[in-house]
Amino acid sequence: MSVKKYTFSDLVRIEQLRKIESIKGEELSYASIKNMPGSTSSDFNYPEFIHRLKIRANHLIYENALGNKLRQPNQQFIRARRIGLIIAMILGGLAASQAVSESSTLNIYWLLVVLLGFNLISLLLWISGITLNLQSLSGGIIAHLTRWLPSRHKHDPTIVSSASHAWCESCLTGNVGKWRISVLMHQLWLSYLAAGLVLLILLMLAKQYNFIWGTTLLPDGTLPKLTQILGSPLEAAGLKIPDDPQTIASRIGTSKQDAETRMAWATFLIGSLIVYGIFPRLLLLGLSWIMQKWSEHRFKLDLYLPYYIELRQHLMGRNVKAEIIDADPQAGVKPVDIARPPENVSIPANAQAFGIELDTATPWPERVVCRLNIIDQESHDTAIALINSIKTPVLLGVAAHRLPDRGIQRMIKELVDSSNTKPWLILLSKPSAPVTSAREFAWFRLAEACGIPAEHVITR
Amino acid sequence: MMVKKPNSLNAPLLLNIAVVGHTNTGKTSLIRTMLRSTEFGIIEDAAGTTRHVEQATISANNEPILNLYDTPGLEDSRALFAQIKKLQARSKLSPPLQVLEQFVADISVSDPLEQEAKVIRQVLRSDILLYIIDVREPFLEKYRLELEILTQSGKPIIPVFNFIAGHDQELTKWRQHLTAFHMHATLEFDTVAFTFDAEKRLYQKMQTLLESHYDRLQKLIDYRATLWNQLCLSGAKRIAELIANVACYRESKTTKNNLIADSLIENRLHDFVRKAEQHCLHDLLVIFNFSEKDVEIQNIPVSNGQWQLDIFAPGILKAYGLDVGSAAAKGAAAGVGIDLMVGGMSLGAASALGAIAGAGWSTFKRYGDEIKATVKGTKWQCADETTLQVLYLRQKHLLKKLMHRGHAAQDTLQVDKTDDEKLPNDWNKLISTLRQNPSWQEHSAARNGNPQYQQIETKLVGELLDEK
Numbered sequence: 001m002s003v004k005k006y007t008f009s010d011l012v013r014i015e016q017l018r019k020i021e022s023i024k025g026e027e028l029s030y031a032s033i034k035n036m037p038g039s040t041s042s043d044f045n046y047p048e049f050i051h052r053l054k055i056r057a058n059h060l061i062y063e064n065a066l067g068n069k070l071r072q073p074n075q076q077f078i079r080a081r082r083i084g085l086i087i088a089m090i091l092g093g094l095a096a097s098q099a100v101s102e103s104s105t106l107n108i109y110w111l112l113v114v115l116l117g118f119n120l121i122s123l124l125l126w127i128s129g130i131t132l133n134l135q136s137l138s139g140g141i142i143a144h145l146t147r148w149l150p151s152r153h154k155h156d157p158t159i160v161s162s163a164s165h166a167w168c169e170s171c172l173t174g175n176v177g178k179w180r181i182s183v184l185m186h187q188l189w190l191s192y193l194a195a196g197l198v199l200l201i202l203l204m205l206a207k208q209y210n211f212i213w214g215t216t217l218l219p220d221g222t223l224p225k226l227t228q229i230l231g232s233p234l235e236a237a238g239l240k241i242p243d244d245p246q247t248i249a250s251r252i253g254t255s256k257q258d259a260e261t262r263m264a265w266a267t268f269l270i271g272s273l274i275v276y277g278i279f280p281r282l283l284l285l286g287l288s289w290i291m292q293k294w295s296e297h298r299f300k301l302d303l304y305l306p307y308y309i310e311l312r313q314h315l316m317g318r319n320v321k322a323e324i325i326d327a328d329p330q331a332g333v334k335p336v337d338i339a340r341p342p343e344n345v346s347i348p349a350n351a352q353a354f355g356i357e358l359d360t361a362t363p364w365p366e367r368v369v370c371r372l373n374i375i376d377q378e379s380h381d382t383a384i385a386l387i388n389s390i391k392t393p394v395l396l397g398v399a400a401h402r403l404p405d406r407g408i409q410r411m412i413k414e415l416v417d418s419s420n421t422k423p424w425l426i427l428l429s430k431p432s433a434p435v436t437s438a439r440e441f442a443w444f445r446l447a448e449a450c451g452i453p454a455e456h457v458i459t460r
Numbered sequence: 461m462m463v464k465k466p467n468s469l470n471a472p473l474l475l476n477i478a479v480v481g482h483t484n485t486g487k488t489s490l491i492r493t494m495l496r497s498t499e500f501g502i503i504e505d506a507a508g509t510t511r512h513v514e515q516a517t518i519s520a521n522n523e524p525i526l527n528l529y530d531t532p533g534l535e536d537s538r539a540l541f542a543q544i545k546k547l548q549a550r551s552k553l554s555p556p557l558q559v560l561e562q563f564v565a566d567i568s569v570s571d572p573l574e575q576e577a578k579v580i581r582q583v584l585r586s587d588i589l590l591y592i593i594d595v596r597e598p599f600l601e602k603y604r605l606e607l608e609i610l611t612q613s614g615k616p617i618i619p620v621f622n623f624i625a626g627h628d629q630e631l632t633k634w635r636q637h638l639t640a641f642h643m644h645a646t647l648e649f650d651t652v653a654f655t656f657d658a659e660k661r662l663y664q665k666m667q668t669l670l671e672s673h674y675d676r677l678q679k680l681i682d683y684r685a686t687l688w689n690q691l692c693l694s695g696a697k698r699i700a701e702l703i704a705n706v707a708c709y710r711e712s713k714t715t716k717n718n719l720i721a722d723s724l725i726e727n728r729l730h731d732f733v734r735k736a737e738q739h740c741l742h743d744l745l746v747i748f749n750f751s752e753k754d755v756e757i758q759n760i761p762v763s764n765g766q767w768q769l770d771i772f773a774p775g776i777l778k779a780y781g782l783d784v785g786s787a788a789a790k791g792a793a794a795g796v797g798i799d800l801m802v803g804g805m806s807l808g809a810a811s812a813l814g815a816i817a818g819a820g821w822s823t824f825k826r827y828g829d830e831i832k833a834t835v836k837g838t839k840w841q842c843a844d845e846t847t848l849q850v851l852y853l854r855q856k857h858l859l860k861k862l863m864h865r866g867h868a869a870q871d872t873l874q875v876d877k878t879d880d881e882k883l884p885n886d887w888n889k890l891i892s893t894l895r896q897n898p899s900w901q902e903h904s905a906a907r908n909g910n911p912q913y914q915q916i917e918t919k920l921v922g923e924l925l926d927e928k
Contacts, residue, residue, distance in 0.1 A: 313746040
């Protein structure tokens, strides 16, 4: 198995280059890749092809100083993420501070709703988006924005805009994009929750708060019950959560709280935020990160694209490795040039005609009767005996469309040698088999080699 | 005489196949077609074009499976037969194989039968022989002698009938003659009119004759089949991409009743369609390994990178059996070839209303341009129905030709003739869907991930590869 010699970012760079080349290809310089060595493997091999694409891309990037331009979109993404994280932290802090009133009370359920409630809604949307494969649901506004960004049509694209277009296409759409945006989402919510939690701890460290709760719509027993339900995992972990009397004692408008109740509420609050907010987000962040890496690992270039078809031929062009193992000792010896025999040579009177391997469909000229068609050794021997005995001119008919080989040449030579006069050669043709001029010349060459003079060659 | 040992390191593993036959029967052509390469050997319409033994290796996934040996033609089989008979008479007790070995050992460089000796030498070194027959030739004594000599080597022989297209009678005669030699396992493999099935059958015949190589040959068959399917799929996908590219293309037209501007836009559109088609043709040639060089030599109707046939030239529509009576088609034939489409088609207007009514972000995203156009009074121009039809039919025809073109073919690829190519059943639906999505013009992850686009692509690819 071949080793993977490329990373996801290599593929992204290749894609960026594809976009740039398709739009601004004529502005690039290609000098450095002119003499790239040929491929070593005889069959097509995806990793090898990508490796060669990578080498080509690196050369082009270096030669045209595109490095910074190609890195720009990723840097912009990182910068945007940082800004997003800071904004999320500020929002988290603001949400936590909103729960603290001037009278040193801390509205416990308001805080849980602000920090965990919205988080829960976003989490449910994300889960349904992921399970139903609806990116707009799982990524929310971010996904909408990122899906719109690459589709923004620029009338006059530049190298930078093409590079960022390609980056968005490969990094923010498809499977990679789905998980990358998920990672970003979880990071934003984590920083929101973490900022809220840290601020709360700081506030609670510096000041003494009374924990209160109240409800307008719900029956009085609901929130204490909810406290118990939410608190049970914390209790299981050995933490002390408010018991029923402590909960009832914290209802808005009741008397002051003791230190134990405050401690129990603080533990409950911090515990709930960690267990129901930060912990699941961390878990999902980890999962999304793994999935992002996995989909990056599985990311494949669309080799059906014309750009890659062209490059595939160029970089992986299969040169058949042929090897001559039994050489021709006469290699390089060119056949001698030969002049075309005169036209309109007429058939001699009283000629005795012999056919050379003729098929039944090859016609003789009128008035000529074929005495014998030579098809094997026996008929050849008979013909030689006949030719030897006659004094009239001998006419040898060959099928002009057929190829004169050494066997035929030897046969004709033997006939010529046994003849008492210089025989005539006639090139017979049939309408179904056209004769090329190269083929005619092959016969003329044969005639010369057999000692038939040019004026004895009849072309019809 | 110095004869190189063929690939001695891999020799025991690889299957060695000698391609033999009379001169000019298409031995080199067969190997070219099997290698899918126009570069192997020399093909000429002359005797003794190949005068040496040349080896090429076929591998499956970079693992060499077999060696093919191109041999010179057996030109003078009568003399060869006589020589062997003489040797046989001299050493009566020697088995026929030994006589052949002795013949090869005795031959000198200047001997007239040196070329034939090369063939016999390679035959003795090989595991199996492919005996290539030009079925247009009558079954003469010399062919019988060739078969007799080859049989003497004791190697399995597969007679391969070449140039069979349109020569059924001759083929039948040849079959009858070969039966006399107990050669029933023949194969029809036209090196010019290529079919992948024939190639597959060739390997399968070898499998039956060479049991020990069965698994490795099967591996090769499977690999070649995958490769072939990928090749055809690549071609079809490229054409689907062209159709999407042209169908989704549009030019905005802002000036009203300005003839010069109109004709400029028209020219731009024509230019776009022509270039797109040329680009596609180029890619198809690349996919099937018929290079530009090949185009020049073989006069495929492309001159200076241009189709000899212009898609907008009059008469093309008729050749493709399209309805020349329709107004749109008349326009196309006259070189107009373009429909004037208002406001990005009816959906544009509807969506403009929808967006105004607050249909939301996604509507704006999709129809933003149309809304702008409606406000500005811009019109769109796009390639018309007939242009797209011609484009599709031509490309389908071309694809079919390339899929059946052997790499030994020397003739001109005629792509202008009408064939029985048909448009897909729901062609209109496909095209109108494409037209409604101008953003699909270029490849993008969003487009390729769109189920509707995928459906159209699958449909087009399926129809393009459907050879019924």
